[in-house]
Amino acid sequence: MKTTRRNFIKKTGFGLAGAYFGSSLLQACTVSKQKGDGPFANIGLQIYSLRDLLIQDPKLTLQTVAKIGYSHIETFGIDLTNNTFWGLSIPELKKIMADTDLKTYSGHYDMSKYLSRHHTVDKEDIEKYIETAHELGQKYVIAPVTPMEDLNNLTVEDYQYAAEQLNKAGELAKKAGINIGYHNHFWEFRNFANGTKGLDIMIAFTEPELVSFELDIYWIEKSGLNPQSYFQKYPGRFPMWHIKDMDKNYAEPIVGKDFDSLPFDSIQNQVRFTEVGSGHIDYINIVQGAKQAGLEFAFVEQDDIYLPNKFESVKKSYEYVQKFLTK
Template structure:
């Protein structure tokens, strides 16, 4: 039975899609293959539109394709039903095939798998099986164990690196590579001068483990992405591209912040559409080859525009206009 809440949700999504269809999508090209390279064929971390996916996953994916995105990065596998956003894996494959939308990478919850304090590990084999069925090349751990971020130790990162290597050995048999996606706490400095992300990179096998650099979070940590591309060339075949509100550009890593509860830091964080904020993507994009970039994904953790499709189209248009040259 259709409830009033579901009706409002579906109606709101329909209006958003119709608005895009009549105005914002008018200038989109009919072919996704507009050129070569990861920026010309940009992807979308579909988490950006998670609210819309929960309302109508098929319509959301269709609209993403119409905007021009070539591929999506998945998230949120329900291992009990083997489904994403209410769609079984075969249903999702069928929908994507019909709209020429690919997927090369997925975020799969590995937080307990990477934790040295948990024995109830996530089903890495199931993730790899699902990724293989979807045709994905990467299974990405999207976050570290988050039980107590302020007490992550060198040993925690070393253990996580060992686990990533183990998962990489399993995934290799299916032609898949394991990856890791950073936030800001991996750039906190330990007493010996090392950082969490450096430990993960140093202790993982490049043949088994890749890294997906979230450009926003490294910039929000007060560091430059280029410094990591220079230090670890070829280790970053994936990027998350999202922008930083110019009024919220202060770094959140350092003595002033490293011991604060996460909730008290959140008010220092605000995102915006790519090209609208603080991050110089034109300059950063020049280091794509050095980084080893294969796939880039627009992502916006929180969208503040009323029409979320309009937001991801604005980011898409900027990438096409300024980063494909």
Template sequence: MENSRRTFLKRAGLGVSAALLSPYLFSCQGSKLGGGPFHDLGIQLYSLRDLITEDPLKTLETIRKIGYTHVETFGVDAEASKFWNLSVPELKKVLDDNGLKTHSGHYDMSKYLSRTQSAKENIEKYIEIAHSLGQSYVVAPVTPMDDINNLSVADYQFAAEQLNKAGELAKTAGLKIGYHNHFWEFRSLPNGTKGLDILIAFTEPSLVDFELDLYWIEKAGYSAQSYFEKYPGRFSMWHLKDMDKKFTTPVVGEKYDKTGFMDIMKEIRYAEVGTGAIDFVNIASYADKAGLKYAFVEQDDIYMPNKFESVKKSFDYVQKFLTK
């Protein structure tokens, strides 16, 4: 979700929101908490990127008052060691002051994973920042984005090797590397396999975990359950993201695999968790088989005027239907 994703993922949302805090948001901490990943629910902060850029303190405070217990970061300025103009120690203090933890962060590795880029992101710096925040996972949020329609078996094998190398570095600090999917990792390659299968097969389970985006696997025409059965224990993180019921056509296959990215994005529309086409209750029953540790609500575009209201709606659904 770093600059590469900002460049390529066309936003269809409402732009910068001046979302007003409704009084009901401040009476939500009564939600029961337990020890499971759906009780202790996180949010990927990219969902509220406009708000957290404008006012990180108020945004994080409101997230906690809604009931979220941890956050997944994005968008670090690694050279300055800052998130949204907050230094890493300042961000850690804000999180601590609000009773929030951060177990995972998205860190741009698109050049690091590319066979064609000579300049690479500073993985050691990412690990240092993640360790300072108390995170357990440094997650690659996206593949190299320069030519996603022509990613090859060799490209995915190289990326897997790089993830393993990063995993070795992370291990010295007590962390692991993660990888987050989109739809193109499910395209069929010449040998009949899929990019995600290559990444899973060629990475060491002790070094690399996977963060399955439930929206994107469904939008690719596959089921999360089938991957949990095929690769048990490899999916320690999930993104809970729902699909508009009017936009359920898969975007993987002969019709789409060479289509321009922006044309494909016209087929994409998200929904608050529990209001769309994805059967989260059934998927949640596979949490143990998947190896789930952390679940995050994420919505790439929010169409409601009040974005806090949107993420509260998703939070409430998870607490009502997915907690055990």
């Protein structure tokens, strides 16, 4: 089955629903930008959360994100043909961020073919990704997904190959002062015959000085696992987190014998997101493991937003983080 992260995410939610722009919205979203220290006080936003709004008006979207209080954004969706993000050239994007005091330390860059042992020729241009990240001042180039051709049949060899490819990319990136990273979903936590999981294989077969991991807290929880167990097992390997919450009515795990062989589409109706602090995940407890994880940057992300005003959604998440997770 051919799918993409974009198609998967689109199918799990309602999409754009009545979000609007204008000076009144900018004013309504304005909050104090006085910051403390640490990754939660200086929380970022994976801007994929507002992808529909970026298409409409990328400049105003970024301005509003900055006015809400976010310190930095994690990019996605580079158009290598035109060397643009959401219709903005790299210089245009840099100027908007400079004008709004937004930074970017990390970006998601599609590596699904690069990580696939079945694509021997048509690999993504990792050197171009590194060049773009360097131009933007990013420290991390993140692979957002595994190869997506057949998620139900990923093998130990597939994960080992992906790890080897990440190491190679890490060697290239190191020359530019950049680190390669990998972002998980739920299928990396499925068990192989010996109880090993895909993410464990990738961590074991990658070099810590070359490859980092961006732990998506939602997806590890949705897999029925405790994030702290991974911080303890692999200290220092998770310098980035995705912070998003799980609807309390959709809290059952989707990993295990009842799910692992199901068609991918049939799992999607078990997934629903919500604003940070309003769902099932106990972030107040999880953040106690930040130091052990090696956390450097944290990003709010909500794969699908169901509120009519999407800015209000990411503002609610921001405010919860500032009130309850900062130290």
